[in-house]
Amino acid sequence: MSVTEQPRKYTVKDFGSDQDVRWCPGCGDYSILSAVKKVLAEEGVPPEQYAFVSGIGCSSRFPYYVNTYGMHSIHGRAMAVATGLKVARPDVHTFVITGDGDALSIGGNHTIHTLRRNVDITILLFNNQIYGLTKGQYSPTSPFGKKTKSTPMGSLDQPIAPMALALAAEATFMARTIDMHPKHLMATIKRAMEHKGTSFVEIYQNCNIFNDGALDYAQDRKVRAENVIELEHGKPLLFGKDLDKGIVFDGRQLTVAQVGENGVTKDDLLVHDEKDSESYHAMLTRMKYPELPEPIGVFRSVQRPTYEELVNGQISEVIARKGKGDLKKLIEGRSTWEVREEGA
Amino acid sequence: MSLEAHSQKQREIEELPQVTIRFAGDSGDGMQLTGTQFTNTSAIFGNDVSTMPDFPAEIRAPAGTVYGVSGFQLQFSSSDIYTPGDVVDCLVAMNPAALKVNLRDLKHGGVIILNEDGFTEQTLKLAGMEKNPLKDGSLGKYTVHTIPMTQSTVRACEEVGLTGKGAARCKNFFALGIVCWLYSRPLEPIIEFIDTKFKDKEQLREANTRVLKAGYFFGETAELFTRVFRVRKAHLPPGVYREVHGNEALAIGLITAGQLANKPIFYGSYPITPASDILHELARHKQFGVKTMQAEDEIAAICSALGASFGGALGVTASAGPGIALKMEALGLAVMVELPLVVINVQRGGPSTGLPTKVEQADLFQAIVGRNGECPLPVIAPQSPSDCFQTAIDAIRIATKFMTPVMVLSDGFIANSAEPWRFPDADSLEPIEVEHPEETNGEDGSFLPYMRDEWLSRPWALPGTPGLMHRIGGLEKEDVTGNVSYDPENHQRMVDLRQEKVDKVADFLPEQEVLNDPDGTAELLIIGWGSTYGAIRETTRRLMRKGTRVAHVQLRHLNPFPKNFGAILERYADRPILVPEMNKGQLALLIRGRYLIDAKPLTKVQGRPFTTTEIMESVEHLLAERGKVAK
Numbered sequence: 001m002s003v004t005e006q007p008r009k010y011t012v013k014d015f016g017s018d019q020d021v022r023w024c025p026g027c028g029d030y031s032i033l034s035a036v037k038k039v040l041a042e043e044g045v046p047p048e049q050y051a052f053v054s055g056i057g058c059s060s061r062f063p064y065y066v067n068t069y070g071m072h073s074i075h076g077r078a079m080a081v082a083t084g085l086k087v088a089r090p091d092v093h094t095f096v097i098t099g100d101g102d103a104l105s106i107g108g109n110h111t112i113h114t115l116r117r118n119v120d121i122t123i124l125l126f127n128n129q130i131y132g133l134t135k136g137q138y139s140p141t142s143p144f145g146k147k148t149k150s151t152p153m154g155s156l157d158q159p160i161a162p163m164a165l166a167l168a169a170e171a172t173f174m175a176r177t178i179d180m181h182p183k184h185l186m187a188t189i190k191r192a193m194e195h196k197g198t199s200f201v202e203i204y205q206n207c208n209i210f211n212d213g214a215l216d217y218a219q220d221r222k223v224r225a226e227n228v229i230e231l232e233h234g235k236p237l238l239f240g241k242d243l244d245k246g247i248v249f250d251g252r253q254l255t256v257a258q259v260g261e262n263g264v265t266k267d268d269l270l271v272h273d274e275k276d277s278e279s280y281h282a283m284l285t286r287m288k289y290p291e292l293p294e295p296i297g298v299f300r301s302v303q304r305p306t307y308e309e310l311v312n313g314q315i316s317e318v319i320a321r322k323g324k325g326d327l328k329k330l331i332e333g334r335s336t337w338e339v340r341e342e343g344a
Numbered sequence: 345m346s347l348e349a350h351s352q353k354q355r356e357i358e359e360l361p362q363v364t365i366r367f368a369g370d371s372g373d374g375m376q377l378t379g380t381q382f383t384n385t386s387a388i389f390g391n392d393v394s395t396m397p398d399f400p401a402e403i404r405a406p407a408g409t410v411y412g413v414s415g416f417q418l419q420f421s422s423s424d425i426y427t428p429g430d431v432v433d434c435l436v437a438m439n440p441a442a443l444k445v446n447l448r449d450l451k452h453g454g455v456i457i458l459n460e461d462g463f464t465e466q467t468l469k470l471a472g473m474e475k476n477p478l479k480d481g482s483l484g485k486y487t488v489h490t491i492p493m494t495q496s497t498v499r500a501c502e503e504v505g506l507t508g509k510g511a512a513r514c515k516n517f518f519a520l521g522i523v524c525w526l527y528s529r530p531l532e533p534i535i536e537f538i539d540t541k542f543k544d545k546e547q548l549r550e551a552n553t554r555v556l557k558a559g560y561f562f563g564e565t566a567e568l569f570t571r572v573f574r575v576r577k578a579h580l581p582p583g584v585y586r587e588v589h590g591n592e593a594l595a596i597g598l599i600t601a602g603q604l605a606n607k608p609i610f611y612g613s614y615p616i617t618p619a620s621d622i623l624h625e626l627a628r629h630k631q632f633g634v635k636t637m638q639a640e641d642e643i644a645a646i647c648s649a650l651g652a653s654f655g656g657a658l659g660v661t662a663s664a665g666p667g668i669a670l671k672m673e674a675l676g677l678a679v680m681v682e683l684p685l686v687v688i689n690v691q692r693g694g695p696s697t698g699l700p701t702k703v704e705q706a707d708l709f710q711a712i713v714g715r716n717g718e719c720p721l722p723v724i725a726p727q728s729p730s731d732c733f734q735t736a737i738d739a740i741r742i743a744t745k746f747m748t749p750v751m752v753l754s755d756g757f758i759a760n761s762a763e764p765w766r767f768p769d770a771d772s773l774e775p776i777e778v779e780h781p782e783e784t785n786g787e788d789g790s791f792l793p794y795m796r797d798e799w800l801s802r803p804w805a806l807p808g809t810p811g812l813m814h815r816i817g818g819l820e821k822e823d824v825t826g827n828v829s830y831d832p833e834n835h836q837r838m839v840d841l842r843q844e845k846v847d848k849v850a851d852f853l854p855e856q857e858v859l860n861d862p863d864g865t866a867e868l869l870i871i872g873w874g875s876t877y878g879a880i881r882e883t884t885r886r887l888m889r890k891g892t893r894v895a896h897v898q899l900r901h902l903n904p905f906p907k908n909f910g911a912i913l914e915r916y917a918d919r920p921i922l923v924p925e926m927n928k929g930q931l932a933l934l935i936r937g938r939y940l941i942d943a944k945p946l947t948k949v950q951g952r953p954f955t956t957t958e959i960m961e962s963v964e965h966l967l968a969e970r971g972k973v974a975k
């Protein structure tokens with residue numbers, strides 16, 4: 001390649017595959033696909049440098065719809081596949097596309113261990129609080145008491161909080177965003193891609209067939225401002241359509257305060273910090289509607305060496321110390337003996 | 345004057361063609377080390393050797409109990425041998441439990457060497473022995489030597505200031521010294537080992553050396569033994585040898601294959617007995633670019649290996665039966681996405697957790713048909729510890745040439761046994777050619793990931809290659825394009841194609857050899873696979889000496905079978921065909937189903953390998969029956 005060659009510009013079309021998209025019309029997955037393609041086009045990196053790995057579920061069909069390298073693997077295992085790929089090929093930007101059932105139920109173990117290893121991959125978890133592909137059973141994020149085909153009298157399981165789980169698994173990057181909030185969605189995906197290490201993004205996604213409206217409080221633009229709080233590094237935790245409410249820490253827990261009432265000023269509000277501290281991030285992960293507004297945006301972004309760097313680093317280190325492996329010596333082992341020709 | 349020459353003056357020397365010794369004691373007594381060192385010195389002396397460790401499933405069962413007994417058996421011989429021996433000539437037992445568990449394998453009139461200090465009221469009780477066998481005359485039919493090993497060891501250690509428990513712990517070297525004296529073994533290789541092992545621990549180095557020599561001189565001076573034995577050097581093919589265990593040979597073979605293919609090995613694995621040593625060995629050799637990952641579970645182990653293969657590395661995973669069961673869904677995915685992958689099953693006793701430290705071959709069906717759907721893949725089985733080296737290379741060669749997962753069926757016996765290995769020169773090994781396309785292959789300039797070559801293998805296009813972006817996955821693929829397809833005819837075609845591809849592997853394999861029957865006149869054919877090789881080979885030799893010729897086929901390739909296998913079966917169809925297996929007759933059933941041949945299973949599932957006597961009796965029985973019919 002000559003040095004003068006200009007980097008090519010990419011368009012959304014460059015990242016679209018020739019396959020028909022088969023999600024239900026109106027599904028939140030469409031807006032996520034479109035946001036990802038837009039972000040990739042803006043990045044200016046050629047499509048062959050990306051790999052999308054998925055498991056099983058509606059969201060996991062995603063790789064077929066982007067013209068990059070991809071593997072639609074088996075239920076729950078995308079992160080394990082992606083880990084092997086990334087360790088073998090640190091140069092390939094690897095995404096995992098997964099859902100609440102895929103990542104938090106059948107594949108829960110891999111979620112924990114991928115995060116704790118800090119493999120440099122971008123995980124997009126489409127959380128629609130339901131099993132779509134198997135036609136409407138409750139999922140690990142469905143609320144307690146959820147009536148579905150498999151739970152006609154209501155589910156008996158306490159829902160899992162994906163962000164809290166991620167933090168407990170030593171996540172270095174955690175963010176939440178919403179399918180119907182495209183600007184925020186794109187900005188969050190971009191941030192996740194920039195992060196070196198595992199980035200874990202929970203995306204509230206509407207399944208209009210089996211769980212329509214379950215996430216309206218966060219998705220519906222008319223009420224969203226009252227129910228979610230957009231995190232911004234260095235900015236106070238403000239929300240409400242007039243940005244007149246905020247979050248204060250009373251020494252034990254987070255509560256909502258009306259700015260301008262009871263002597264509360266903006267200076268009394270908590271200021272968001274992506275880097276610090278773990279216990280503050282833990283409190284964010286426990287903020288739940290309707291008791292509190294739910295945070296969206298980047299909860300936490302800290303640096304730690306990535307798994308593939310460490311794996312490959314150990315190899316380089318030992319080669320630097322001892323030189324490359326000598327196959328003859330390896331086969332020979334530590335001690336040998338010779339059997340001579342008869343009579344010799 | 346060497347130690348050996350010195351001792352030979354004192355006693356009558358009896359020449360023996362071969363000897364089988366078993367060392368037995370508590371898991372904490374160091375019996376594995378003792379056995380390994382005796383093996384080493386015998387191999388270096390020039391004998392052929394074959395070993396069989398026998399571990400308890402518990403790591404440190406209560407001392408003195410029968411379930412805490414750890415054993416190590418080896419045969420050393422003046423001719424080439426294939427098994428660790430049927431019956432034990434000499435049993436070294438450090439306590440009553442070790443004696444109790446192992447006595448049944450000792451031959452009539454065999455030698456027993458006992459640690460007298462290990463026989464206390466308490467240890468007898470722990471072993472559940474009401475009477476002291478040293479006193480009740482129950483060992484009358486054996487030659488028993490009762491030696492206060494612990495006391496003698498402690499005394500020898502005192503001279504270097506090592507006392508108490510630390511001193512007593514050296515007693516295995518005392519036992520080793522005695523046995524080395526009794527069988528005229530050189531001590532030098534063992535002393536060299538002690539020097540290296542305790543390089544930075546002067547006191548232990550000195551103590552163990554002294555204890556070893558003390559044991560040796562004890563034999564010489566104690567007048568207990570009226571004679572010593574000697575097993576002459578074996579006439580092995582000339583060359584340079586080393587000793588190797590099966591798991592070690594698999595690891596070395598994998599690394600070698602990586603070098604031959606000029607590709608890094610990615611090894612994803614979850615710890616499990618008896619496969620973990622492959623991980624340990626590979627993790628030590630990072631200079632070869634080997635990437636090992638201890639995964640969170642068996643599924644992540646195989647999935648990460650498959651992901652690495654997608655990226656262009658050589659993905660490998662290993663486990664034992666229970667772990668392989670967990671990997672099966674991912675193995676189906678590997679068949680569907682047609683990527684190279686090697687899956688090693690170091691078989692152990694099953695079902696479920698079964699007998700984790702014992703040997704069995706009952707996962708053959710699991711390997712061949714144990715997945716959902718029509719899901720064929722090549723299956724190969726090493727026949728001995730050193731053969732694992734070549735098996736690993738063959739597995740990678742097949743996996744990359746045919747773009748397929750390959751299953752390697754080793755077992756717990758092969759994994760932990762050792763034998764001398766006349767290893768190959770690294771330069772003489774044939775490179776493994778691997779190609780990755782850089783150009784599109786479709787007429788319209790598109791890339792067709794499921795376009796096949798003459799071996800029906802698809803292109804291995806790597807992420808990062810411009811223009812070849814493609815998606816693979818577990819949903820049925822459209823022929824040629826690899827797009828998702830639910831078309832009925834296409835599914836039939838793809839199922840057929842995947843089968844045909846695996847069948848084609850047979851064209852790539854060498855023809856099956858028939859051993860021990862150059863002119864085709866043998867009276868019977870034995871078909872074995874995997875670690876039964878040694879026992880069958882030894883059986884055919886023993887039968888030859890008795891004037892019975894028996895042909896032997898040891899199948900290395902279990903799926904597909906070698907191309908000429910059917911013809912071999914036909915040739916012997918008029919004679920009995922015996923299939924000894926450590927399962928309930930799985931290979932025999934495959935042969936019967938595939939070839940309509942009356943293959944007779946000889947089965948054993950006791951967690952121990954076949955003895956030659958067992959196979960011999962079965963052969964003689966079949967031949968006698970046949971004789972009756974003929975008359």
Ligand code: SF4
Nearest residue numbers: 024027058132207208
């Ligand atoms: S079932 Fe729900 S999640 Fe699945 S494609 Fe349809 S709308 Fe989307």
